[in-house]
Ligand SMILES: NC(=O)C1=CN([C@@H]2O[C@H](COP(=O)(O)OP(=O)(O)OC[C@H]3O[C@@H](n4cnc5c(N)ncnc54)[C@H](O)[C@@H]3O)[C@@H](O)[C@H]2O)C=CC1
């Protein structure tokens with residue numbers, strides 16, 4: 001999560017949400033909305049509700065800090081309310097996340113419907129109750145729908161949108177638009193059915209898993225290993241059908257169905273037999289699960305889960321030749337929209353080294369030594385180069401037109417460690433420039449105390465990319481570079497520079 005000198009403008013089609021219930025899922029929704037810049041009012045009678053929501057929010061902020069360096073909109077305002085009515089009074093979206101009991105949800109949804117604005121959308125987080133049954137206590141059932149998220153709501157983008165008999169099509173369309181705008185993937189389920197799509201799949205797997213434990217085929221850790229070392233990895237990026245298409249070999253899905261279709265008739269599954277969750281089985285699973293957790297608290301496990309999810313999302317963002325894939329493409333598209341909403345940064349102070357990049361040490365950047373691994377330093381300096389080039393007009397259009405700068409030499413010094421999650425800032429001082437060469441000195445600072453952790457001195461050449469050789473920079477680029485180079489010529493030469501000796505006389509401003 002980056003807060004640069006630039007500021008963002010509001011981008012979500014709503015600005016006010018209410019969350020009724022602030023437990024595991026309500027807390028996740030609260031974080032998702034707040035971090036998208038939406039004000040949230042919360043009603044939850046639990047005496048510890050504020051603490052619990054605060055802890056979920058802290059985890060969410062930490063995760064976003066690792067997830068993206070694109071500036072987020074200013075965080076929404078969080079208000080805890082003493083009554084449901086107070087929370088929903090001016091909401092544009094009310095999200096109900098109270099415990100999974102039909103009578104309770106019907107009562108709470110009836111109260112929401114009676115007190116929220118006429119235009120407000122009402123989403124229920126239910127994992128499996130039919131929206132038509134949730135609508136029975138509402139005067140305006142047309143604005144109620146199921147918005148079934150996945151835990152943690154602030155990182156996993158999917159929301160199953162399910163309408164009931166009385167839900168208006170416009171409600172579904174508005175709900176989807178709001179979710180899309182806040183970086184979530186609203187998937188509309190064509191017809192209501194108990195447990196929708198995701199939980200029908202999960203329940204089938206869960207049912208088999210419980211049998212396998214009860215029958216002592218394996219313990220909970222073995223079962224989890226079977227998932228996370230195999231198809232769990234596949235599912236995150238291709239789901240079920242596309243994965244099996246590949247498993248059918250060159251003949252694809254039809255061959256897969258011919259080969260493995262019949263095994264559904266074999267004793268490969270318990271089908272719909274439901275295991276009796278008696279005390280003995282509950283205790284057996286509970287004890288194995290305690291052992292598996294090896295003393296890690298739920299919050300610690302949440303943080304480990306979040307870091308892993310961030311890593312997966314980031315990997316998927318660079319998938320398919322950097323075009324992004326699945327949930328990673330969704331993240332990339334969301335970041336692009338956020339970046340486009342960033343108000344222009346105030347004019348840069350060119351009398352000092354340019355402040356060009358703000359980011360954080362992501363989990364994927366940390367190596368076996370527990371700190372930022374060496375090539376990630378160069379990555380940040382590479383991003384600094386990109387920022388400098390954009391500043392002088394060498395942007396994508398410029399590159400597509402056949403010219404660019406290529407780095408021909410780098411002298412990198414690692415001075416200190418970058419720790420997981422630490423904020424990083426890089427600066428750029430132009431040492432010299434002529435019509436073909438750009439000689440720069442970058443410094444990388446970590447943490448609020450701005451510890452200098454690395455420097456990089458680089459020589460870049462302006463090139464004609466089609467001809468594949470150095471070529472003079474055109475005047476518009478030089479016109480942007482010259483004033484910066486002149487201003488920087490008045491600065492002290494950076495300590496640590498000189499790793500790249502000038503091969504011929506460079507001028508501060510050609
Ligand atoms: N936990 C999960 O993995 C998922 C849960 N869901 C759904 O989300 C809903 C909530 O589940 P969790 O967050 O897991 O439960 P939870 O037990 O963690 O939280 C429920 C919260 O509702 C509050 N609450 C109870 N009565 C209330 C009332 N009358 N008004 C306002 N707040 C009230 C409780 O104090 C509690 O904080 C359920 O419908 C569940 O099926 C959906 C997706 C995943």
Ligand SMILES: C[N+](C)(C)CC(=O)CC(=O)[O-]
Nearest residue numbers: 127149150151198199202
């Ligand atoms: C266990 N559960 C049915 C509440 C799970 C869900 O509804 C979705 C999820 O996050 O797995």
